[in-house]
Amino acid sequence: MHVVIVGNGVAGFTAALRLRELDPACRITMISGESTYPYSRPALMYVFMGHMRYQETKPFEDRVWAEQRIELVRAWVTRIDTEGKRLELHEGQPLSYDKLLLATGSQPSLYGWPGQDLPGVQGLYSLMDLHALYQNVQGAKHAVIVGGGLIGIELAEMLHSQGVHVTFLVREDAYWSNVLPAEESAMVTRLIREAGIDLRLSSELAEIHAGPDGRAAAVTTKAGERIECQLVGLTAGVSPNTQLCQGTPIEAGRGILVDAHLQTKVPDVYAAGDCAEIVTEGEGKNLLQQVWYTGKLQGECVAKTLAGQATRYDAGLWYNSAKFLDLEYQTYGLVHAQPQAVETHGWWEHASGRLGLRVVAMDGAVTGFNAMGLRLRHRTCERWILERRSPGYVLEHLAEAGFDPEFTRRYEPEVVATLAAQLGVEATV
Amino acid sequence: MSRPLPIAYAFDEEAAGFGAPQGTPGAPSAGAPLAWVALVAVALGVLSFAAQLAGAPHAGTWLGLLSGLPLAFAASAVYFWLGLQGTTPGIKHDGIFFGSMTARGTLAWFAGLGLTAFYVVLYWLPGAGAIANMQAGEGAPAQAKLWLLRWTSALFERAIGSLDPLALALSGKDADRWFLYGTLYTLAVLAFGVRMLMKYRHVRYQIVRTLSVMFFQLGFGFLIPQVLKAFRYPEYYFTYFWPLKYDYLFPSSVTGLWNTPGGVGVFMVVWGLVATFVATPVLTYFFGKRWYCSWVCGCGGLAETLGDPYRQLSSKSTRAWKVERWLIHSVLVFIVVTTAAVWLTRGTHSPLAAGLQKWYGFLIGAAFSGVIGVGFYPLMGSRVWCRFGCPMAAVLGVFQRCFSRFRITTNGGQCMSCGNCSTYCEMGIDVRAYAEKGENVVRASCVGCGVCAAVCPRGVLKLENGPTHADRFAGAENPVQTFLASLTQGPKVP
Known part of the structure; x- marks a missing residue:
């Protein structure tokens, strides 16, 4: 049996390692266009701030993958042929699979803001984003960050540590108020401001303007205020990467739709982690979990199913x-x-x-x-x-x-x- | 709908890495104006000391002494204090891997060479008298060598002489090279201890622990041995035990102390025996090896203060771990064999015992613990000696691994594998490997410095002395059982 895993984030690499433990015989291939070896996504900020080098973010020594006979392929998958059970890669030969796990993660959400595609505008999710940040921060004195969640404050801290002045626009009237009760939110708000970050509540992005060089040079808020800046961070949440489902029978809603066994409706195709939207029968809202530990849990769960021990995903207590x-x-x-x-x-x-x-x-x-x-x-x-x-x-x-x-x-x-x-x-x- | 995946991205993060962000205006300076005054005072202290090395007349006076090294170190402490005061209490690791001094850059190489050179001079430069009697051989190289020796010796003797007033006041004797070493060592622990106190002021474990190493170095590592000399007692270090201070259990030391009039020597012998054979197992059972390595020991004290800027340089590879286990236990065997040989052959002038003793002293006592142990701080991290060489750490480690209540507890599923804990583990333990599995960390080498717990951004690690030693292995490997199993079933395949 050849199991191919698309994506080497926490869901992908956890599934690979656990599957190897459960099934010593099968062939496992893990594909990623982002990095040669798995790394810890939450540690991106520490690389930029100089707390760690990139190699310290890798949770396993490089030799582990060969030892565990997990083949790593550095490539982008461009098309899934579910009939022929084949993956087309942007470079190299197509790859056949017997079972396919999609662990493609997510990407920063965009809400159709004018100017959101300008150079100098970015989110923070992947190594590509980190790489872009190294380019975009050059010469930047002022940055505007849009969206008051966890990635926003991380990006603010990163830029602040490099001496870039940060204006942090939060749509709600309190920081991360859809998750934090008022007291916690007020405490965080106070500490952000004490640190010298210009946190503006009830402020919404209206438009990003280009300067003469075509790069982002200013934003205006819905209140009509114009803020000059050289870098715009868009951190209003993340959206699942479902691109590969286009033109295939694999159904996608907000994420890739899977049942409680993390299985899509297409036989032998599974999805786990950020990209998976778990359809919950008769319980109302589908489950879209996009944090580190749920990626890990889903990776472990789907590995069991892939190894022939059909296992229902249990998210446990939040x-x-x-x-x-x-x-x-x-x-x-x-x-x-x-x-x-x-x-x-x-x-x-x-x-x-x-x-x-x-x-x-x-x-x-x-x-x-x-x-x-x-x-x-x-x-x-x-x-x-x-x-x-x-x-x-x-x-x-x-x-x-x-x-x-x-x-x-x-x-x-x-x-x-x-x-x-x-x-x-x-x-x- | 999401954007297309960026198939044009072809950056090689393995080869190119990331490095420091370029072209930013620079981090905001946190220094108060007073910090500049402190820096000027550091410079004045260094200048005054350098002038004394060049033969300035204030050398050997109290004015000269105080205006030299103590001023430089005291002003450094003030500088650290003021510099960090402007920051918010929290982790201060911005730019660690961008700094030339903290990321094996040019400055680090200079510092490493300088420290190494100092240790070479300290251990092996012949005395001034011996050098004065040396005759240059034929040829330019021999003459250049003698000139260099004389020049180094002159500087070294002046450095030692600059401390005479303090040595006289404490011990009634002129300073010698070991007094110079002890003074520098203590000043470094105190000044960088202040830095540590300020850097980790949000973690009380670090504050208490740092105060402890400062106290033990100043009192037991410096003042008490000198004052003992003043009272004509042996210069004894109550915080160093066999096998780290290996000669304390050699027959020559034991008989020498035993015959010291007044019972003080007998007390010292008994103290040493109790420390090695009773306190070590008992205290390690209750608290882990940290009671010694990161609270009391002078080597640990220097590593935790002067060495703190270099803790991230330790290798976390499995290979380094293997080297560590072979090396440190070999050193332990070496000193046990040497000590046994010295005792068994006492009074017989055995060349074997003398050879063992000499080579242990040269290879381990001087080259490993001093030259490599401290000299290589800026290149290999702050605990090279403690991790790879110290036989005391080996003994403590065996107790800690097999029979101790100490463990680092990991917090359920909260770990997100960021790697801060492993990065800042000075002993090169891959703490993350345990944390991400939710296993307790039970490792022979852990000195219990607590920095992994301090730098963890998610509250995942906690150093604990549990109610028993047996409950530490819940969900993890029990070392004794693993070892026994490996005897019958062969080694475990990963």
């Missing part, structure tokens, strides 16, 4: 983490940005404005945590939520979930008292 400049953020379970009527929220914030903890409860059970500047133990939070522990229990045992380094100042008594009052429970530590 969690995530990020870092906004110097502020770490972790979330476990369900924390709605807008507290729901059936939920009770408890929020503690340290006087410094750099530490915060949110505990969400519903029907007498804790359902979510947000930690700002604090580290929580993933497995403990997860267990409490799955075991439907009461807010009182969780607060009394809160110290068990602490994951900060030894000697870190602890605030449990204050945190517990504050949260217990807001959650309306008795708890003493």
Whole structure:
């Protein structure tokens, strides 16, 4: 059996390694036009800032791929022939497959802004984007970043570290307000501004203007303000790469449509990671998960199916983490940005404005945590939520979930008292 | 619908790499105006010291002493403090891999050569008297060599002499080359310790640990041995034990100390034995080898302070790991054999024991721990000696790997494989390989510096002393069982 994986991101390489573990005999080929070896996408920013070299971002030594008999092909796939089970490459001979895994990832979303295709305008997702950033930053003094999510703040931090002044346009009236509750959002907003980044809320991009050299030279906002700049970062989310499905029977919606086994409707064609849109029967919205760990989980899951052990994808309890400049953020379970009527929220914030903890409860059970500047133990939070522990229990045992380094100042008594009052429970530590 | 994939992209990231972004206005300078004053003071200290080397009259006075090296180092500490004060508390690694000094550039080579040259002079330059009696042989090369020796010796003796007032005040004796070394070493630990305190001021583990290495170097690594000399006691270092300080358990040292009047020597012998054979296993069981390597030890102290700018240079390859295991355990065997030979042949003038002792001292004691260990900081990272050579680290490592409560816990599924932890591991451990699998890190070489946990952007790593030693291997390989299995089933295929 020859399994071909298109894309060497986390979903692709996880699937390849796990498949090799499960099936020592099959032939595995992994194709990427982006990089010769897999690297860690979230580390792109550290290469630009000089924290690491490119080679340090590779999660595995180069020799691993040969040892695991995973053939790496550096090429772009230009067409999938699902009838003949063949891939056409932009260079080199076509490649036949028995089973095909599409792990093509995504790309920065564009919303038809005038000027979005000008030189000097870019997103930040791939090595191609990083490469473009090295070109675009040359001589840049002022950059405008559009879109207030996680990539936006990363790009802002990268440019800021190089002394480029950054104006950060966020459409909503609070930073990342579709995910962060108001208090967390306000904390991040404050720290971004303290760092000297010009964060503008309720500001929407209207148009990007070209200068005499044809490169982006200014933007105007919907409020009519013109901002001169030499670089425009478009970071309003990412969209799945579904291009390869065009002209094939592989169906694509927002992403490549797959069932719970991550299988498309075309036999022997699968999709996993950022690019996959999982159709959930009778549960309303399809599942489009575009973070690192879901790519990893989907890669592991699809590897089992590819190896003949049909496995349904189980996303497990949601969690995530990020870092906004110097502020770490972790979330476990369900924390709605807008507290729901059936939920009770408890929020503690340290006087410094750099530490915060949110505990969400519903029907007498804790359902979510947000930690700002604090580290929580993933497995403990997860267990409490799955075991439907009461807010009182969780607060009394809160110290068990602490994951900060030894000697870190602890605030449990204050945190517990504050949260217990807001959650309306008795708890003493 | 998404844009077409960029099939025109043909950049070779492996060959070309990325490097420093070019043409930007440069990072904003964080230095306060006072930082410039501090830099000028550093320059004055260096000038004053250089003038003393050239024979200026203030050499050998308190004015000369204080205006020289101590001023330069104190002003460096102030400079670090002020320079970092303007930054927000957090990770400060911008540009590490772009800097000539921190990324094996020209400056690093100069620094490495300079440090190496200093160690060569320190260990092997003959004494001033011996050089004065040397006769130049025939020919220009021999004469040039003698001239160079005399010139180096003159500078070296003046450098030593510039510290006489301090040596006299502490020990009642003139400074010697080891006093110069100890003074430089301590000043470096203190000044770069201040840098470390400021750089990691958002992580209290780093603050406490750095204060600890500064305290042990200043007190136990410098002041106490000198003051002991003043009271005519042996110059004893209470924080160095066999097998790192290998001669402390040689018969000559043991009998010498044992016969010191007043019971102090007996205490020192007992202290050394207890430290090696009781404290080492017990403390390592409870805290891991970090209790010594990154909290107490002077070598560790220098690596964690002066060496911090170079921690990212350690090799993370599996090959380096293999070399490490063979080399460090060979050194341990070497010193055990040497010590045994010296004891078994005592009183017999055995040429074998004398040879072992001499070659261990030359190869390991001087060349490896000093010249390579510190001289190569800017090229191979700050823990070359600790990782590849130190027999004490080898012993501590065996205990840590097999019988200790210490582990680095990884946080469930939060790792996103960015590699900051591995990059900044001075011991070359690929921490990420464990973190991305959610396995505990249980490695012989880990010195517990805690920097992996500090630099992790997602809160994935935590150094912990667990309730038992056995629960560390949940989901990971148990070294003892793996070893036993490998005896019967052959090595594991990856």
